[in-house]
Amino acid sequence: MKFPHRNLLLTATLFAFLCVPMPAFATLDSLAVNIDDATTEYQAYSDDASIFMTASDIASVFETEYTHNTEKNEISYVIGKTLFGKKEAVLTIDSNTIVVNGKKVVLDAAPVLSDDEVLVPMNAVTAIWNASFGYNSDALYIHTDGSEIIVPLTPKVFVEKQSVTIGEKSSVIRYIRIPESSKLKADVVLANNHIGTTEKLDDLAVRTSAKAAINGGFFQSFDSTKAQEPYGILIKDGKLVHSDNTGSTLGFTQDGNVKLDMIQTIINIKIGNAAYTASLMNHSPAANSDSIALFTSAYGDTLSSTGTALVVQNGVVSTISESKTVNIPEDGCVVLFTGKKAKDVENLQKNDTVSYSVSYVTANHAKADWSDVQTAIGAGPVLVNNGKVVCNPVKEGFTDETSFQIAVARSAIGITEDGTILLVGGVKCSAEELAAIMIELGAVQAIAMDSGSSSGLYSVTEEPVAAPMKAISNALIFK
Numbered sequence: 049m050k051f052p053h054r055n056l057l058l059t060a061t062l063f064a065f066l067c068v069p070m071p072a073f074a075t076l077d078s079l080a081v082n083i084d085d086a087t088t089e090y091q092a093y094s095d096d097a098s099i100f101m102t103a104s105d106i107a108s109v110f111e112t113e114y115t116h117n118t119e120k121n122e123i124s125y126v127i128g129k130t131l132f133g134k135k136e137a138v139l140t141i142d143s144n145t146i147v148v149n150g151k152k153v154v155l156d157a158a159p160v161l162s163d164d165e166v167l168v169p170m171n172a173v174t175a176i177w178n179a180s181f182g183y184n185s186d187a188l189y190i191h192t193d194g195s196e197i198i199v200p201l202t203p204k205v206f207v208e209k210q211s212v213t214i215g216e217k218s219s220v221i222r223y224i225r226i227p228e229s230s231k232l233k234a235d236v237v238l239a240n241n242h243i244g245t246t247e248k249l250d251d252l253a254v255r256t257s258a259k260a261a262i263n264g265g266f267f268q269s270f271d272s273t274k275a276q277e278p279y280g281i282l283i284k285d286g287k288l289v290h291s292d293n294t295g296s297t298l299g300f301t302q303d304g305n306v307k308l309d310m311i312q313t314i315i316n317i318k319i320g321n322a323a324y325t326a327s328l329m330n331h332s333p334a335a336n337s338d339s340i341a342l343f344t345s346a347y348g349d350t351l352s353s354t355g356t357a358l359v360v361q362n363g364v365v366s367t368i369s370e371s372k373t374v375n376i377p378e379d380g381c382v383v384l385f386t387g388k389k390a391k392d393v394e395n396l397q398k399n400d401t402v403s404y405s406v407s408y409v410t411a412n413h414a415k416a417d418w419s420d421v422q423t424a425i426g427a428g429p430v431l432v433n434n435g436k437v438v439c440n441p442v443k444e445g446f447t448d449e450t451s452f453q454i455a456v457a458r459s460a461i462g463i464t465e466d467g468t469i470l471l472v473g474g475v476k477c478s479a480e481e482l483a484a485i486m487i488e489l490g491a492v493q494a495i496a497m498d499s500g501s502s503s504g505l506y507s508v509t510e511e512p513v514a515a516p517m518k519a520i521s522n523a524l525i526f527k
Contacts, residue, residue, distance in 0.1 A: 054512040060296045070208035077229075080187040083109060093167060094189035099183050103139075103166040110177055110192065116166060123159065123166055126256065127176055132187070137176040141166060148176055185229050204230040205260040207507050212485045215455075221475050222513050223489065225258050228467030232259055232301040234423045236284045238523050241329045242348040243290060244275035246519035253506040258525035261506040262471045263459055265295070265427035266498045267521035277331055278521045280426025283418075288313060288406045289346040291329040295444050297429030298461060298495050299421035307421060308409040308430060308493050310444055315342055317383060319358065319365065320400035324388050324392065326383070329406075338387035342359040342404060344376050355386035356393045360402045363449070411443075425497075425524050431483035432461055432494035439483045452479035457514075461524065462491030463499060469526065470494075473505035474514025477510055497524075 074176045081090035081101070090109070091192035107114030121141045127149070128135040137148045144158040157169040173179045174188065180191045182199040189197050199200070206225045211218050218292050226232055237256050239247035246269075253261040267278040281297045282290035291313040299307040315326040317340070327339045330347040333339035333355070343351050351357065352373045359367040361380040376382050383402070385393050408416040418424070429441045441452045455476050462470035470489050475482065479496055486494035497503070504516030 054106065057371075074096060077185075079183060079185075082187055084190070084191045084192055092170075094182070094183070097165075098171075099167050099188055100157075100160075100167040100182075101170055101188070103159070103168045106168055108172060109190070110173075123168075123178060137172070139168065139172060144169075146172060146175065160221075181327055197249075203509060204232055205507055205509060207509060207513055210489065211427065212488045214475070214481050214485065220482045221472065221485070222505075223473075224262075224471040224507055224513060226260060226469040226471070226526055228304070230259075230526075231304075234469075235525050235527065236264070236282050236289075236423055236425050237261075237523050237525050238282075238284075238289070238346065239276075239519065239523075243346055243521075244277050244348060244519055246276050248519050249504045249516050249523060250506050250512050252520075252523050253508075253525060256525055256527065258469060258506065258527045259508045261523050261525040262461060262473055263498055263502050263516055263520045264522035265423050267502075269502075269518070269521075276330060276521055279331075280428070281311065281424055283421055284346075284424065284426035286422045288315075288329055289344070290331060290425075291315070292331040293327070293445075295426050295446065296430045296495055297424050297426040299418060299424035302422050304467070305420075306467075307492065308433070308463075308495060309416060310428075310430070311408045311416045311418065312411070314407045314409060315404060315406040316407070317342065317402070319383070319402050320398055322392070324383075326404075333384070333386045336387060338389045338394075339384075340389050340455045341384045341386075343376055343382040343384060345376055347376060350375055351382050351384070353384055353386070355384050356390045358383040358385075358393065358396065358402070361456075362425050363397050363401060363403065365396065365400045365402060368393065368396065423524075425522070427495060427497045429479065430495050431479070432462065432486050432491050435487070435492040437480070437483040437487060441479065454478060455481070456500045458482045458499040459497035459503040459505070459514075460486055460494050461497065462486045462489060462494035464490045465492050471505055473497075473503050475503075 063457040073294050076093035076095050079092040081092050082089050090105050116123050124136050124138045126134050126136050133148050138161050139146045141159050141161050143512040144155045146153050153175045155169050155171045157167055159168045171179045178194045180194045180197050182200050184202045186202050191197050208225050209222050211220050239245045268276050280296040293312040296310040317324045324340055326342045328341035333341050357369045357374045358365050359382055361377040410416050410420045428444045436445040443447050457474050457476050460482055501517035502520050507511035507513050
């Protein structure tokens with residue numbers, strides 16, 4: 049392509065380079081190149097820290113002489129000629145210091161040799177020609193006159209349509225795709241920021257600035273006189289905020305890796321010299337059960353339950369109460385003993401020191417290292433594992449197997465081989481049909497979320513993709 053107000057000084061050497069096929073840079077992401085607001089056939093390359101173009105392509109863009117001295121491991125550009133000689137920029141491969149008209153300039157990265165081509169960091173373009181540049185995950189933008197560049201925003205989430213097979217029929221579904229390159233982080237959000245209430249999915253997503261959201265796990269929604277508590281494991285900011293050991297759990301580590309397993313929690317509590325194990329975290333024990341449950345401020349400000357409650361503040365027992373309602377300290381917790389377990393409180397007293405720890409085991413009681421998991425949401429059953437359909441609600445502890453066999457609106461979260469997140473919601477099918485759909489979409493791992501009138505999706509790019517018919521207890525968002 050031609051650029052106005054430039055002198056054509058391409059040497060035969062440059063044209064020889066331009067005839068060399070474009071090398072493949074396996075470790076770098078490839079981006080399109082836009083120059084002076086026009087698309088081109090050039091390519092740029094990014095390693096997440098810096099962005100590069102080949103030395104020969106840069107010479108072509110700025111219509112200048114370019115030489116590569118392989119003996120000195122140097123490249124040079126002629127940037128002007130005078131009566132006293134030529135002005136040039138000299139770059140040394142693997143050195144981030146270049147010389148422009150005799151002056152040293154330090155770049156953010158060094159030129160590198162790859163597949164017999166030299167890759168030059170774009171800061172060199174600014175240092176040599178005073179050009180401006182900017183880039184996003186899709187393209188590099190260059191203004192050869194140095195004028196300001198407004199880089200277009202790139203979408204982080206995509207609402208897609210695809211024809212899938214449901215039973216014996218072909219249907220078009222809408223789902224959300226979140227590429228790994230979007231770098232969005234998963235986060236569990238509780239309705240109204242605490243356990244036991246509900247909130248509309250779109251309201252929850254908007255107040256948390258989510259780019260995408262899907263309804264979370266199952267919750268108690270049949271008895272309006274009881275708290276609408278979730279089931280399953282919830283981990284937020286690396287801390288367990290809910291557990292009743294139902295179903296399977298999808299976890300996201302700090303570095304973006306995904307874990308999917310039927311794990312259970314072990315909550316060890318030490319009160320004074322006595323040791324206990326809680327079976328529940330922020331979940332009310334069943335009526336007339338013999339249980340120990342731990343409640344934190346994630347549950348809310350107060351706890352109403354039958355039993356003996358130890359209110360813990362600043363690491364010590366502040367109150368031992370048998371009243372139906374106790375306050376949950378912001379800087380503490382409540383340990384609730386019900387049924388026959390209440391007898392364990394007889395030897396405990398105020399000012400006893402209290403501490404607790406959380407660990408995880410698999411369904412086979414083998415130790416599970418989830419210490420690096422920052423976000424996790426429990427539901428189930430697992431639909432896809434290692435690219436194969438696996439759908440066994442009974443194995444995961446669900447007693448009403450028939451509810452998974454009927455066609456209702458269902459939601460699922462899937463992960464593809466390249467790390468893309470797939471969010472599906474509002475698709476009327478059985479659990480096994482949902483597993484087959486996730487396979488069709490490319491998932492190698494997938495888990496079902498809550499279904500029926502709770503099933504729904506949200507995307508910041510448009511109206512809710514599949515709006516739930518009712519408010520929900522928790523959600524998984526990406527932002």
